[in-house]
Amino acid sequence: MMSTDVVAQDTDGSVGTGKAQAKSLFTDSDFDEAIEIVATSADRDAVNAAGTKLRSGRLSAIRALVPHLTDPRRPPSDYLTRAVSGDVDMGDHSFWLIQDILESHTSKMDAIYSPLQKDSVAKWLADREGMSLAQLRREACIGAFERILAMGKRHPNFDVRPVVVSYAAKLVELDNAVRNERQPASPPGNAR
Numbered sequence: 001m002m003s004t005d006v007v008a009q010d011t012d013g014s015v016g017t018g019k020a021q022a023k024s025l026f027t028d029s030d031f032d033e034a035i036e037i038v039a040t041s042a043d044r045d046a047v048n049a050a051g052t053k054l055r056s057g058r059l060s061a062i063r064a065l066v067p068h069l070t071d072p073r074r075p076p077s078d079y080l081t082r083a084v085s086g087d088v089d090m091g092d093h094s095f096w097l098i099q100d101i102l103e104s105h106t107s108k109m110d111a112i113y114s115p116l117q118k119d120s121v122a123k124w125l126a127d128r129e130g131m132s133l134a135q136l137r138r139e140a141c142i143g144a145f146e147r148i149l150a151m152g153k154r155h156p157n158f159d160v161r162p163v164v165v166s167y168a169a170k171l172v173e174l175d176n177a178v179r180n181e182r183q184p185a186s187p188p189g190n191a192r
Contacts, residue, residue: 031064042076068094115143138174
């Protein structure tokens with residue numbers, strides 16, 4: 001079955017839903033295969049390619065990854081890991097890949113503000129069933145914004161202003177992406 005919601009990011013890396021996006025030809029079985037490569041392969045190129053495929057897979061990839069959040073298998077490589085130490089399992093990799101898809105607008109350093117947690121991301125997604133990827137990304141950004149503001153209240157000596165400004169700009173971009181996806185496309189011949 002061909003996935004219809006698999007779309008690459010704009011060529012400039014933005015989260016938008018503009019005309020510069022190209023549809024992917026990945027199927028659900030392609031994502032299942034990519035997950036198995038991450039879980040079982042020690043081939044660096046294959047694991048990195050599988051990670052790239054999953055990150056670009058949007059909602060279809062997320063749906064394929066969610067059941068693996070509790071997958072206890074230990075991948076034989078650490079090519080996709082973010083762990084500093086300790087053992088990681090396929091559930092960790094699945095979470096990180098979901099986080100990459102939903103929070104591609106943030107840096108790895110900003111992950112500390114993420115509202116997404118491995119033990120609750122499945123519920124977070126279920127509570128937002130039916131939302132588009134742009135809407136989910138916007139929800140994640142709002143959650144991060146709330147966490148930043150709460151951190152500022154808990155730690156008044158910590159200057160959250162630069163991060164607040166950064167996330168406010170990201171939220172504007174995500175608001176535009178949501179607004180753009182709601183606008184109907186112009187029929188052929190009506191383009192200006």
